[in-house]
Amino acid sequence: MTVQNGDSFVPPSPEWLAAYVDGELEANGDLAGIRKKVEYWLDRNPKAQDDVLAWSRLKKIWDTTTPREPSEKTWASLQGAICHGLIQAPQPTAPRNRSNRRRGLMVLACVAAVILLGLGVTWHLWNPAEQSALPGNTHPSINVEPFLVAVDDEVEILSITGRDTETVVVGSLPVEGNIELATSGEVSLSWMEHPLKQSEIPLVGVEEDPPMIWAPPRMDP
């Protein structure tokens, strides 16, 4: 196999270089072509050759530092410790029994999950107002007044002051039921108490006490 215009050969990937160093690119077989390309490229790249040689030296250093084997006495002691550990550990069960037990546990877990889910749904459907009437219910949140929200035809916005925002919340906290928010297209600023300077933009902000009303920065002309 010849390589045409070898100077334009793309450097082999790190993976192929590692494989070459480890002798994983056989001289014969499917990877022979890749081996030849790697060798061709290495011949023309001395720096890369240095790397490959350095890896070979690393391997030699590695081989000279192989851990010394423990003594037979140490091995015997270790084997005894393993036997002791096996005695104390739960005994392995045969695969069939294990799978049946596992299946049983899974069924039990599923049933428990369904029960819990059902209880959770039931809890959410339970009317909190009725809950407060239950005797013996002393949870501290029971005495908190529910969130009241005004519907859109109950509110007339006369003036807005403060910073801007994308939505408008009208009402008194805490809120119960659905919250109807005015979006940026539904609110227009028709009057401001203090005229703006040229660079200012109108902001609708937050009062100290709720309700808090925000309005978008756009103004109708």
Next chain:
Amino acid sequence: MAVATSIAVPILSDEQLLHRFTQGDNAVLDELFQRYRQLAYRVAFRLLGNEADALDAVQDGFVKALTNLHSFQGRSAFKTWLLRVVSNAALDLGRQRCRKETLSLDLFRKDDSDQGTPCSLPNPAREMERADLRTLLDRALESLPEPQRCTFVLHAEAELSYREVAETLDISIGTVMSRLFYARQKLRAYLSKWISI
């Protein structure tokens, strides 16, 4: 005339031994241990750097492997599966003990006037004591990220092929090759501060 006969003792495969073990034949433990103790120990030693910890990891690994045989589904060789358990045990032990001994590497320097200059020995493997060289290599290994360290040790010490390493660590062969490449780069960079490589 006396006739000597030899009785061929059949060598059981790992799967046969494991099957007997699950049937309650604890005697096969001896054979399994004899087969893989050295390999497991060498891997654990490279990952932990000392005999005591390596023996603990081997003990832990064997116990876990044999008590969790239901997890071994036979899709890989028992050897690679065992080494996976042992290497995980070694890494866990290393994290728990969190040994951060600082080693004075001055002994690797030529002299005080050459602070920061690598010791350029013509043949470092011969000139340097084996124990010192192993210590240096241990420190170099510790500097690698865990995945690279584990991959390198399984390939270089346990002499697993790329495919076996991939099986052991449940990664692709390409990832094995990539990790080996970068591990060697880093080891070389680390060692070259102290020895000529």
